Amino acid sequence: MSSRGRMLNTGSGPSFMPVDIKHPDYVCLLEPNTAFWSLVKKDALAQTLQDETFIAAYMAKAKVFADEMANLRFGLGLSAVYVNPTARCNLNCTYCYIPEDMRQRGARMSAENLHKAMEILKDYFKSKLPQGRIPQIIFHGAEPMLESKIVFSAIETYKDDFRFGIQTNGTMLDSTAVEFIKNAGIGIGLSLDASNAAIADSTRKTWQGESVFAKTLAAMELLQGYEGMNVICTVTKENMAQLEETVNFFHNNKVSTIMLNMIRCTQPASRTIKPVDDEVFPYFEKAIRRTQQLYHETGHKVVVANFANILISILAPTARRLMCDISPCGGGRVFFALGPEGGMYPCSEFIGLEEFCGGNLFHDDIDDVLSSKAFRMVTGRQVEDISPCRQCAIRHFCGAPCPAEAYTMNGGMDKTGAFCEFYEEQVRLAFRIIAEEAENDFLWDGWDKGTTILFDAGQL
């Protein structure tokens, strides 16, 4: 007799998988395709598996969940562009995804071409986005503040047409630049990997090997208390043991949003400082727990945005803000990256990989580029085509990032990226926190009201 959807895991019934979240009392019961989940007391698991009310409640909503997931994965349109006004950088960080030669001698965008690019993008978004929806431009790098004059001028000119962000190493920000940024309400991300120069300098320094720690710290102090600031800490085997101290340091400096991003391993040099998944995770968990402890002690919350995004992807998938941990990721569909000569790439992570250049903004039609072979390689990458992701219960909370890593490090788009085991543990931690009903300790106040979409601009 057919189950007619009345029983789990057979016939037309939904497929629920129990997932061990390493919690003393709870196990997670997960329907992987729709990412619907329920935390179930371990001693009630068998009973839940045959609970007709639970199954009927899920079945009544299954289509809504499936549609929501499909829209997130395939229905979102382009709403942001990462603009690289220069390929050059004043620093030589070990893990940069832009090849060294480009960073030293690469192209720079002229003021005229930046203006031209903004006009093209303005017209494009006007024709595509619903009225009132403002697209986003993030000046990104290499180091965009090497071209601060033309960047600030573009922001002035187009302030009514776009929301702006800048991702910078912070070494070139003086008080005038900071005042401009604050007055214009621009989102700004700084990159700083540790609370002390010795460790921070091990991965981020000038071409001459000089420390830039003091300069970045000075910029962070100038921006202290500014709501639009966040700080990205790239986690490597050099700084992983210091993550808890790094959280203390950002907390002392009144930073409200940080990212503790696992290093992207797209370029070979990054792999020399890649931490091992099960060695780095305990440090990461301690750092996450430290933010909670500090929040309880002082009332000042340091939100770790990349972890908060995992929590949000579990609690309310459509409210997530970062687009690396969904498959396909946001690269090439929700945003693209623009090189200084007009080259269009699915994401900044691909800028050093010429085969991923889908066309040129100054010569080609944007929609044609979005559907180019180069872009489709990224936008067509789905967890269902990757082993072991296709059978992984948490695949829609992980997304198997990052396609650039999968391609260069592991040999193809149908491979996982650099940190599968870390991502598994991260999702378990998120579920443990939900089981403790402590999620709000880790999320922005009003997190469910905004739906700004960004990607982990973690490698600057």
Ligand code: SF4
């Ligand atoms: S960093 Fe990688 S996973 Fe994230 S959006 Fe870019 S290509 Fe996708």
Ligand code: SF4
């Ligand atoms: S990368 Fe690992 S954790 Fe992520 S979906 Fe694939 S198998 Fe699951």
